[in-house]
Amino acid sequence: MIEKLFKLKANHTTVRTEILAGVTTFMTMAYILFLNPNILSATGMDKNAVFFATAVAAGVVTIAMGLYANFPIALAPGMGLNAFFATVALQGVGMPWQAALGAVFISGVIFIILTLTRVRQLLVIAVPDSLKRAITVGIGLFITIIGIKLSEIMVVGTNIIPPTMDALKSGHGMTTLKFFEWNIMLGSFHNSSMLLCLIGLAITAILMANRVKGALLIGIVAATIIGIPMGVTVIPEHFSLLALPKFSHLAVGALDIKAALNMGIWTVVFTFTFVELFDTFGTLVGTANKAGLIDKDGKSPLIGKAMLVDAFGVSFGALMGTSTVTAYVESAAGIGEGGRTGLTAVTTGLLFLLALVLAPLASLIPSAATAPALIIVGVLMFSSIREINFDDFTEGFPAFITFALMPFTYSIANGIAAGILFYVILKVFSGRYKEIHWLMYILFALVVARYLFLAEAA
Numbered sequence: 001m002i003e004k005l006f007k008l009k010a011n012h013t014t015v016r017t018e019i020l021a022g023v024t025t026f027m028t029m030a031y032i033l034f035l036n037p038n039i040l041s042a043t044g045m046d047k048n049a050v051f052f053a054t055a056v057a058a059g060v061v062t063i064a065m066g067l068y069a070n071f072p073i074a075l076a077p078g079m080g081l082n083a084f085f086a087t088v089a090l091q092g093v094g095m096p097w098q099a100a101l102g103a104v105f106i107s108g109v110i111f112i113i114l115t116l117t118r119v120r121q122l123l124v125i126a127v128p129d130s131l132k133r134a135i136t137v138g139i140g141l142f143i144t145i146i147g148i149k150l151s152e153i154m155v156v157g158t159n160i161i162p163p164t165m166d167a168l169k170s171g172h173g174m175t176t177l178k179f180f181e182w183n184i185m186l187g188s189f190h191n192s193s194m195l196l197c198l199i200g201l202a203i204t205a206i207l208m209a210n211r212v213k214g215a216l217l218i219g220i221v222a223a224t225i226i227g228i229p230m231g232v233t234v235i236p237e238h239f240s241l242l243a244l245p246k247f248s249h250l251a252v253g254a255l256d257i258k259a260a261l262n263m264g265i266w267t268v269v270f271t272f273t274f275v276e277l278f279d280t281f282g283t284l285v286g287t288a289n290k291a292g293l294i295d296k297d298g299k300s301p302l303i304g305k306a307m308l309v310d311a312f313g314v315s316f317g318a319l320m321g322t323s324t325v326t327a328y329v330e331s332a333a334g335i336g337e338g339g340r341t342g343l344t345a346v347t348t349g350l351l352f353l354l355a356l357v358l359a360p361l362a363s364l365i366p367s368a369a370t371a372p373a374l375i376i377v378g379v380l381m382f383s384s385i386r387e388i389n390f391d392d393f394t395e396g397f398p399a400f401i402t403f404a405l406m407p408f409t410y411s412i413a414n415g416i417a418a419g420i421l422f423y424v425i426l427k428v429f430s431g432r433y434k435e436i437h438w439l440m441y442i443l444f445a446l447v448v449a450r451y452l453f454l455a456e457a458a
Contacts, residue, residue, distance in 0.1 A: 002015060002343065005067070005070075005342070005343075006018070006066075006070055006341040006342050006343045007070065007341065008341060008343070011340040011341050012340070013338060013339075013340045013341060015343065017213075017337070017338040017339070018072075018338075018339055018340070018341055018343035018344045018347065019343070019344075019347050020213070020214050020217060020337055020338070021072065021334035021335065021337040021338055021339025021344040021347070022334060022339065022343070022344040022345065022346065022347025022348040022350075022351070023217055023347060023348075023351065024214075024216050024217045024220075024333050024334045024336075024337045024339075024373070025072075025074050025328075025330060025331050025333055025334030025339070025344065025347075025348045026074070026347070026348045026351040026352065027217060027220045027333075027365065027370060027373070028216075028220070028330040028333040028334075028370050028373050028374060028377075029074060029076060029328050029330040029331075029348075030351075030355065030365060030370075031150075031365075031367060031370065032054060032058070032076045032077060032079070033051060033054055033055055033058075033352075033355055034051070035079075036050055036051075036054045036076075036077050036082055036322065036323075037050040037051045037054065039082050039083060039086050040082060040085065040086055040097075040322065040323065042086045042090055043085070043086055043089040043090060043097035043100070044097060045097050045251060045321070046249035046250075046251070048249065049249050049250045049251045049321055050251070050321065050322060052250055052252075052320075052321075052356070053077075053250075053251060053252070053317070053320040053321035053322035054076065054077055054322050055352050055353065055355050055356050056320050056352075056353065056356070057076070057077065057313070057316060057317040057320045057322050057325050058074070058075060058076035058077070058325070058349070058352040059349045059350065059351075059352035059353035059355075060316065060349070060353075061075045061309065061310075061312070061313035061316060061317070061325055061349075062074045062075050062076070062345050062346075062348050062349030062352060063345065063346050063349035063350065063353075064309050064312065064313070064349075065306060065309045065310075065313075065342065065345045065349075066341075066342030066343060066344070066345030066346035066347075066349065067342060067346065068305055068308075068309055068342075069302055069305035069306040069308075069309050069342065070302060070305075070341055070342035071284075071288070071302050071305070071306045071309075071341075071342055071345060072287075072331065072334060072335055072339040072340055072341060072342065072343075072344035072345055073283070073284065073287060073288075073306060073327050073328070073331045073345060074327075074328050074330070074331045074334070074345055074348040074349070075309075075310065075313050075325050075326060075327050075328060076325060076326075076328055076352070077317060077322045077323050077324065077325055077326075078276070078323070078324050078325070078326035078328075081272065081276065081323055081324040081326065082322075082323040082324070085100055085104070085323035085324070086323075088100055088103075095259075095260075096256065096259065097251075098254050098255055098256035098259060099256050099259040099260045100260075100323075101251070101254065101255035101256070101318045101321065101323075102255045102256045102257040102258070102259060102260030102261075102318070103260045103269050103272060104255075104272055104314060104315075104317070104318040104323060104324050105255050105257055105260075105314075105315045105318035105319065106257065106260060106261075106269050107269050107272040107273045107276065107314060107324070108311060108312070108313075108314030108315030108316075108317075108318060108324075109315060110269070110273055111273070111276065111277075111307075111310070111311035111314055112308070112311040112312065112315070114311070115304070115307045115308045115310075115311045116308070118304070120277075120281070120304075120307045120311075121303060121304040121307065122439050123281050123439070123443075125437065125439075126437035126438075126439035126440050126443070127281075127285075127420075127437075127440070128395070128423065128435075128437075128440075129387075130388050130389060130395040130396070130398065130399045130423075131398060131399060131402055131416070131419045131420070131423060132285055132286075132289060133289070133384045133385070133387045133388045133399065134388060134398070134399035134400070134402035134403045134415075134419060135282045135285055135286045135289075135402060135403075135412075135415075135416060135419075136285075136286040136289050136381050136384040137381065137382055137384050137385045137388075137399075137403040138282070138286075138402055138403030138404075138405075138406035138407070138412065138415045139282060139283065139286040139287070139329050139332065139381055139406065139412065140332075140377070140378040140379070140380070140381025140382040140384075141378060141382065141403060141406060141407040142329060142406045142407050142410075142412060143329050143330065143332065143374045143377060143378050143381075144374065144375050144377075144378030144379075144382075144407070145407040145410070146371075146374055147370075147371040147372065147373070147374030147375040147378065148371070148375065150197075150367040150368070150370065150371040150374070151187075151193065151194055151196075151197030151198075151201075151367065151368050151371035151372070151375075152187045152191055152193050152194045152197070152368070153186065153187050153194055153197060153198070153371075154185075154186070154187065155185050155186070155187045155188075192227075192230045192231055192232050193232050193366065193367070193368040194368070195230070196223055196226060196227045196230055196232045196366070196368040196369065197223070197368040197369075197371045197372055199223065199226060200219050200220070200222065200223030200226070200368065200369055200371070200372040201219075201371075201372040201375060201376070203218075203219050203222050203223070203372075204216060204218075204219030204372045204373065204376050205372075205376065207219060208376060213337075213338075214337060215337075215376075216333055216336060216337055216373040216376060216377070217337065219372055219373060219376075220365065220369050220370055220372075220373055223366075223368065223369035223372065224364065224365050224366065224369040227366055227368065227369060232366050232368055232369075233364060233365075233366050233369070234364070234366075235364065250321065251320075251321025251322075252319065252320055252321055253319060253321075254321055255318050255319065255321075272324055276314065276324055276326055277413075280307070280310050280326050280327050281416070282412040282413070282415075282416050283326070283327040283328065283329050283331070283412065284303060284306055284307065284310070284327055285303070286329070286332075286381070287327075287329070287331050287332050287335055288302070288303065288306075289384065306327075310325075310326065310327055313325040313326070314326070329412070330374065330377075331348075332377045332380070332381055333373050333374065333377050334348065336376070336377045336380050385403075393426070394423070394426040394427050394430055394432060395423075397422060397426065398418075398419045398420075398422040398423035398426065399419065401415075401418045401419055401422055402415045402416060402418060402419030403415060405418050417447045417450070417451070420440065420443050420444055420447055421444060421447055421448070423436075423440065424436060424440055424441065424444040
């Protein structure tokens, strides 16, 4: 039955490999179970309710991805999108969180329509191969940055700089002029979290160099154990393996679609839709490409089904009581372990559901233990840069700006948007407009409209 469902032989994989890959993916993204409640609680939502919604939404949608699309991609409430949600629904300042959930639900319905009409699937054909490769490279850099930040190897700080004498003479005082300087520096070797990450990174890299199966997962487990005497892995007093959190204030079905429509929040819906469109596209194409699930013509029969599950997940997540559910770049960790089919996703999804009763165990894994896996996967994905034709500037520069902006602006969507802009501009003004798929012109217009709207809002 498993072979019939997931076509393991055709994808040159085994049950053991797929399960191992699913566990690895879960280990690298389990942080969302505890980070998402902290972020969304700023809206007044109950933390335990958000924990429940996060685990159930991630579990059910990821399992659906595995069973329906046979795709090794996991989904959960997206970072960045949950921060935007918290911003628009900030308690006492923004709209009620129930209305914000309604906006997320509406954006999910829009996605379902775009997917059923095959508009989203056209993206796979319309986007040139150079940008697809660049997306893979960019995601690799993006998750490397995530890993480096989680490990505290890279520390980002700000300093307030006093205004110059010229600024003061112009009539502006300290209360009206604020100058900020960003400092990005190497973390302290006195920081136990950073040291643990470096130890875990060395262990994982050695295992990878020796082609040890399950290297990423072994590295995470080893770092977690080593972190106990270092004080990074904290085992609470009266620790209990099975402890179901209190779910007395669930937000299941609490969304308010009518309030969302009455408040005229289409700009919010547009933002959710736009960011999710490119983030999901980038993640699906980038990870599928790395898994070898896209053919030489840049097509995959699985992408359409995966996009439909993703669209369903957005609305389902809102019904459960969480912000936008989206495909996770951390899925690349499981793919790096050999995950090629939906069995990887089903394994990850089941672990998310299991996390409802194993929450204390999942919370033991420190960020410093999962960070090395993200950094290593970044290397694996970056290798796609070899397949970009930098000799053709109209292909090379859009690709470069795509993968450069993803980590530097901390946004997959920004990188893809910039790549689309420069690809169309360079092809048109070099007289090679016939090489551009018609849908790329529409995407170009959408990108311009989106950033013009942002400029006006600012």
